Amino acid sequence: QTVVTQEPSLTVSPGGTVTLTCASSTGAVTSGNYPNWFQQKPGQAPRSLIHTTSYKHSWTPARFSGSLLGGKAALTLSTVQPEDEADYFCQFYYGGTWVFGGGTRLTVL
Amino acid sequence: QVQLVESGGGVVQPGKSLRLPCTASGFTFSSYAMHWVRQAPGKGLEWVADISGNGSKKNYADSVRGRFTISRDNSKNTLYLQMDSLRAEDAAVYYCARGIIGGWGIGYWGQGTLVTVSS
Numbered sequence: 580q581t582v583v584t585q586e587p588s589l590t591v592s593p594g595g596t597v598t599l600t601c602a603s604s605t606g607a608v609t610s611g612n613y614p615n616w617f618q619q620k621p622g623q624a625p626r627s628l629i630h631t632t633s634y635k636h637s638w639t640p641a642r643f644s645g646s647l648l649g650g651k652a653a654l655t656l657s658t659v660q661p662e663d664e665a666d667y668f669c670q671f672y673y674g675g676t677w678v679f680g681g682g683t684r685l686t687v688l
Numbered sequence: 689q690v691q692l693v694e695s696g697g698g699v700v701q702p703g704k705s706l707r708l709p710c711t712a713s714g715f716t717f718s719s720y721a722m723h724w725v726r727q728a729p730g731k732g733l734e735w736v737a738d739i740s741g742n743g744s745k746k747n748y749a750d751s752v753r754g755r756f757t758i759s760r761d762n763s764k765n766t767l768y769l770q771m772d773s774l775r776a777e778d779a780a781v782y783y784c785a786r787g788i789i790g791g792w793g794i795g796y797w798g799q800g801t802l803v804t805v806s807s
Binding site for chain 2: 613630634670
């Protein structure tokens with residue numbers, strides 16, 4: 580069973596920069612895993628932020644960026660805003676199926 | 689604008705069946721792969737299944753394969769999830785989501801429908 584691992588929680592100050600990562604139990608994350616990133620606030624449906632490693636949706640704020648970093652997928656938030664406080668989930672593709680990470684709770688404090 | 693509206697959730701006994709429809713509007717439904725994703729109360733997201741635009745290709749998570757069936761009716765702009773032999777661990781909010789053209793993954797999400805499995 581494939582496991583995708585995220586930091587359980589991170590804290591960042593307003594205006595700061597933070598990087599969230601996702602690792603795969605199968606080894607290094609590659610572009611072929613087509614990493615996706617999602618944001619979810621309490622009581623709301625998830626919102627898509629990044630697809631295919633680094634591509635933003637039309638509604639994704641410019642301060643969010645996706646990349647591959649040291650064998651992991653990474654989501655970097657620059658100039659963090661208070662409204663960025665949320666749960667963040669990554670998702671990887673494994674030849675026909677998709678697996679989500681357990682999520683990172685980001686606190687802006 | 690893109691809209692995805694799930695329905696059909698409710699309370700169902702273990703071992704019973706339930707079908708969830710998701711009605712789509714605001715885009716050419718048949719052009720997009722569609723997904724079902726679920727979220728148990730207080731837990732993370734779990735991908736359940738996806739289906740290609742023409743319905744010819746379907747994929748399932750191991751946890752539901754053989755019990756759940758994804759399907760679509762492009763003439764009705766509707767996605768379905770037939771859930772059979774339901775278990776307590778299937779209780780969750782079920783989200784319908786649209787795939788991406790020119791990329792891989794999920795773009796738009798519905799608001800979800802809650803399924804409770806209890807005797």
